[in-house]
Amino acid sequence: xxxxxPAAVTLFTALAAPVAQAGPKTEAxxxxxxxxxxxxxxxxxxxxxxxAQADCAADSTALRAAYNQAFDAWIGVSHxxxxxxxxxxxxxxxxxxxxxxxxxxxxxxxxxxxxxxVVDTPDGFATVSVAGRGFYAMEYLLYDTDLTTHETADxxxxxxxxxxxxxxxxxxxxxxxxxxxxxxxxRNPGPxxxxxxDEEVLQEFFKAVVTDLEVDADLRLGxxxxxxxxxxxxxxxxxxxxxxxxHVVLSLTALRQLSDLLDEGDAEVAGRIDKDxxxxxxxxxxxxxxxxxxxxxxxxxRIRVETLQDAIRTIRTDVxxxxxxxxxxxxxxxxxxxx
Amino acid sequence: xxxxxxxxxxxxxxxxxxAVTWAEVGAPDYLSAAQAPDGxxxxxxxxxxxxxxxxxxxxxxxxxxxxxxxRAEAVGFARRPGxxxxxxxxxxxxxxxxLEAPEGRHFYGHGAFSREGELLFTVENDYDAARGVIGVWxxxxxxxxxxxxxxxxxxxxxxxxxxxxxxxxxxxxGIETHPDSGRTKLNIPFMKPNLTYLRLDGSLLEAVELExxxxxxSIRHIDVRADGLVGFAMQWQGGKGDQPAILGVHRRGEAxxxxxxxxxPEVAAQMDGYGGxxxxxxxxxxxxxxxxxxxxxxxxxxxxxxxxxxxxxxDVCGLGARPDGFLASSGTGRMIMFExxxxxxxxxxxxxxxxxxxxxxxx
Numbered sequence: 001x002x003x004x005x006p007a008a009v010t011l012f013t014a015l016a017a018p019v020a021q022a023g024p025k026t027e028a029x030x031x032x033x034x035x036x037x038x039x040x041x042x043x044x045x046x047x048x049x050x051x052a053q054a055d056c057a058a059d060s061t062a063l064r065a066a067y068n069q070a071f072d073a074w075i076g077v078s079h080x081x082x083x084x085x086x087x088x089x090x091x092x093x094x095x096x097x098x099x100x101x102x103x104x105x106x107x108x109x110x111x112x113x114x115x116x117x118v119v120d121t122p123d124g125f126a127t128v129s130v131a132g133r134g135f136y137a138m139e140y141l142l143y144d145t146d147l148t149t150h151e152t153a154d155x156x157x158x159x160x161x162x163x164x165x166x167x168x169x170x171x172x173x174x175x176x177x178x179x180x181x182x183x184x185x186x187r188n189p190g191p192x193x194x195x196x197x198d199e200e201v202l203q204e205f206f207k208a209v210v211t212d213l214e215v216d217a218d219l220r221l222g223x224x225x226x227x228x229x230x231x232x233x234x235x236x237x238x239x240x241x242x243x244x245x246x247h248v249v250l251s252l253t254a255l256r257q258l259s260d261l262l263d264e265g266d267a268e269v270a271g272r273i274d275k276d277x278x279x280x281x282x283x284x285x286x287x288x289x290x291x292x293x294x295x296x297x298x299x300x301x302r303i304r305v306e307t308l309q310d311a312i313r314t315i316r317t318d319v320x321x322x323x324x325x326x327x328x329x330x331x332x333x334x335x336x337x338x339x
Numbered sequence: 340x341x342x343x344x345x346x347x348x349x350x351x352x353x354x355x356x357x358a359v360t361w362a363e364v365g366a367p368d369y370l371s372a373a374q375a376p377d378g379x380x381x382x383x384x385x386x387x388x389x390x391x392x393x394x395x396x397x398x399x400x401x402x403x404x405x406x407x408x409x410r411a412e413a414v415g416f417a418r419r420p421g422x423x424x425x426x427x428x429x430x431x432x433x434x435x436x437x438l439e440a441p442e443g444r445h446f447y448g449h450g451a452f453s454r455e456g457e458l459l460f461t462v463e464n465d466y467d468a469a470r471g472v473i474g475v476w477x478x479x480x481x482x483x484x485x486x487x488x489x490x491x492x493x494x495x496x497x498x499x500x501x502x503x504x505x506x507x508x509x510x511x512x513g514i515e516t517h518p519d520s521g522r523t524k525l526n527i528p529f530m531k532p533n534l535t536y537l538r539l540d541g542s543l544l545e546a547v548e549l550e551x552x553x554x555x556x557s558i559r560h561i562d563v564r565a566d567g568l569v570g571f572a573m574q575w576q577g578g579k580g581d582q583p584a585i586l587g588v589h590r591r592g593e594a595x596x597x598x599x600x601x602x603x604p605e606v607a608a609q610m611d612g613y614g615g616x617x618x619x620x621x622x623x624x625x626x627x628x629x630x631x632x633x634x635x636x637x638x639x640x641x642x643x644x645x646x647x648x649x650x651x652x653x654d655v656c657g658l659g660a661r662p663d664g665f666l667a668s669s670g671t672g673r674m675i676m677f678e679x680x681x682x683x684x685x686x687x688x689x690x691x692x693x694x695x696x697x698x699x700x701x702x
Contacts, residue, residue, distance in 0.1 A: 081578075082578050082579060083578070083579075083580065086577065086578040086580075089528055092527070092528045096528065098520065098523075098525060100469070100515065100517060100520070100525045100526070101469065101515075101526075103529075130528050194579060194580045204579070214521065214523065215523070217521075218520055218521030218522075218523050219520055219521075219523055222519060222520060222521060223519055223520055225519075226519055227519070232519070235519075332631055332653070332654035332670045332671075333374065333654060333670025333671075333691040333692075333693070334615060334631035334654050334655070334656035334669070334670040334692075334693070334694060335631035335632045335634070335654050335670070338574075338613065338615055338631055338632070338656065338694065339402060339418060339419065339448065339496075339694055
C-alpha cells in the first residue's frame with residue numbers, strides 16, 4: 001500500500017501541543033501534600049536508622065516505635081508510586097508487598113543462614129533483592145516469633161541495621177529527587193517535558209488515587225478475605241506488627257486529602273466523594289476490635305471487612321465516574337481498562 | 340495407556356465433516372467482543388465494511404475469540420480472570436458448548452485452533468502456582484478437555500498457530516496475578532516475559548526474552564505473517580517517562596534477540612507504553628500496533644521497521660488485516676479502514692468495540 005501522509009509531518013502535528021503552565025491544584029498538591037509528606041518520610045526513616053544503630057534488639061521499645069512511625073510516614077505517601085518512587089525501583093525497595101510467593105522469608109532466612117556479609121556496606125546491601133529490603137522484610141526481623149527467637153542474634157542485629165540504613169537512604173534519595181527535580185517537572189509541563197500539560201499532571205495524581213483505592217480494596221482487604229470457604233487471615237498486610245487496619249486508614253486519609261485538592265471547584269463532585277470517604281471511615285471504625293482482620297475466618301468478622309471493601313469500591317467508582325471527567329480523563333472502554 | 344502425544348496425534352488424524360460454513364452466516368470477516376448500549380456484552384460478526392453481520396449475547400465482558408478454520412463456529416473468551424468460554428454456533432445463533440476452566444485456573448482471553456480445527460488451545464493461569472498453562476480441548480467431542488501443558492512462562496496472554504501448523508507461538512506476558520487480588524500485578528520487580536515456541540504436544544522449541552533492561556515490557560499480543568515472521572506488542576510496566584518501544588518482530592531460528600520497532604523516543608512516547616493489538620497487513624508489508632491510551636495506530640514497514648503512518652483515533656484498540664491495510668475499531672463504536680488510498684471512516688455503531696478484532700479465515 002502507499003501511504004499518502006509522510007510520517008514526519010504527521011508526527012510534527014501530533015506533538016504541537018500548546019505550552020502549558022502549572023495550575024493552582026498542582027501547586028497545592030505539591031506544596032501541601034507531596035513535598036511535606038516526602039520530608040516527613042525522610043525524617044522518620046533517618047530516625048529509624050539512628051535508633052537501629054543505637055539499639056537493634058527486636059523487642060526494643062524505641063526501635064519498634066521508630067519503625068512504626070517510619071512505616072506510617074511511608075504509607076502516607078505510598079500511593080505516589082510514579083516518578084521518584086520508580087527510579088532505581090525505590091518504591092519496591094521500601095515496600096515489597098504483597099509477597100505472594102513468600103520471597104521475603106526465603107530471602108531473609110537465606111541471608112541469616114549464610115550470615116551473608118552483604119549487610120556490612122550500604123552499597124552492598126542495595127544490591128540485595130527487594131524482597132530482603134524495606135519495611136516488610138524488617139517486620140519479620142522485629143516481629144516474627146520464629147526469626148526473633150533464632151540463635152544468630154548478632155547477625156540479625158547487623159541485618160536490622162542494614163535494613164534501617166537502606167530504608168533511610170532510599171527515602172532520602174526519593175525525597176531529594178522530588179524536591180530538587182520532580183516537583184519542578186510537574187510544575188512546568190510542556191511539549192518537550194514528561195507531562196505535556198497541567199491536565200496530564202493532575203491525571204497522574206488522579207491515577208494514584210484510583211490505583212491505591214484498588215490496593216486498599218483488592219489487596220489490603222481482599223487478600224485476607226480470600227474465598228468465602230477459604231479465608232486467608234495470615235495474608236493480611238503487616239499483621240505481625242498489628243498494622244493491617246492502620247494501613248487502610250492511613251491510606252484512605254492520604255487519598256482523601258489528595259482527592260479534596262483534585263476535585264476542588266466542583267461542589268457536587270466534592271460533596272459526593274466526601275460522603276463516600278465518610279462512610280468508608282465509619283466502616284473502618286467498626287473494625288477497631290479486629291486490627292489485623294483475623295475476623296475474616298468468622299461470618300460476622302468477614303461481613304465487617306467486606307462492608308469496608310464495598311465502601312472503598314464505591315469511592316473508586318465515584319472517583320472514576322465523577323472526578324475523572326472533571327480532570328479530562330478519557331473514560332474510554334479500552335483506554336481506561338485495557339488488557 | 341496411550342501417551343499424550345499419541346492421543347493428540349490420533350485426534351488430529353480423525354478429521355471432521357464441516358457443518359455450516361462462514362459464507363452462510365452473512366460472511367463476516369472479523370469477530371469482536373463488544374458492550375451493547377444497555378451495558379450487556381456480546382460477540383459480533385463484522386464485515387469488512389464495518390457492518391454487523393450477527394450478534395450473540397455473552398454473560399460477561401469478553402476479550403477475544405478464536406474462529407474455527409472451517410465451520411461457522413467461534414469460541415468467545417471471557418476477559419481475564421474469567422473462567423468461561425462459549426462455543427457459538429454463528430449460524431443457528433445458539434451456544435453449542437460451554438468451556439469452563441478447570442479448578443484453580445482461569446482463562447486469559449485468547450485461544451487458537453489447530454490447522455484443521457480438531458483441537459482448541461487456550462491460555463490459562465494456574466494461579467496458585469503462578470504458572471502459565473496451555474489447555475487442549477477436543478472439538479469433535481464437544482470441546483472436552485483432553486490435555487494441557489506448561490506455557491514456559493508466567494501470564495501467557497495470547498497464543499497463535501504458526502503457518503507450519505505444527506507450532507504454537509505464545510506470548511508469556513510475565514505478569515503474575517491471582518484472582519484473590521483482583522487484577523493487581525504481583526511480581527513487577529521480578530517479571531520476565533518471553534516469546535515461546537512450542538510443539539502441539541507442549542514440548543519446547545525455542546524461547547526468547549527481552550534484554551534485561553526491558554524486563555518490565557510485558558509481551559502480550561502477537562500476530563503471525565504467512566512466512567512465519569512474528570509481530571508482538573508489549574505493555575510497559577515501568578511507569579511514565581521511560582516508555583520504551585512497544586512493538587517488535589522475531590523470526591524463529593534467528594538470534595534470540597527481539598528487534599524493536601518505534602524505538603525513537605518521540606514515536607514510543609506517543610503510545611504511552613501500551614500496545615493494545617498488533618496485526619500484519621494482508622500483503623504482509625506492514626505491521627500495525629494500536630494504543631487506546633495513546634489514542635492512535637502506528638504503522639511500520641514490516642521489513643525495515645520504518646514508521647509509515649500514524650492514525651489518530653480515540654480509544655482505538657481492535658486491529659484486523661485488510662488485503663493491503665488494516666481495519667481498526669474503537670471503544671467509541673467507530674471503525675476506520677485504512678488502505679492504499681487512505682483512511683475511510685466506516686462510521687459508528689451503537690456498541691463499544693472491545694480490545695480485539697479477530698480475522699476469519701476465508702473458506
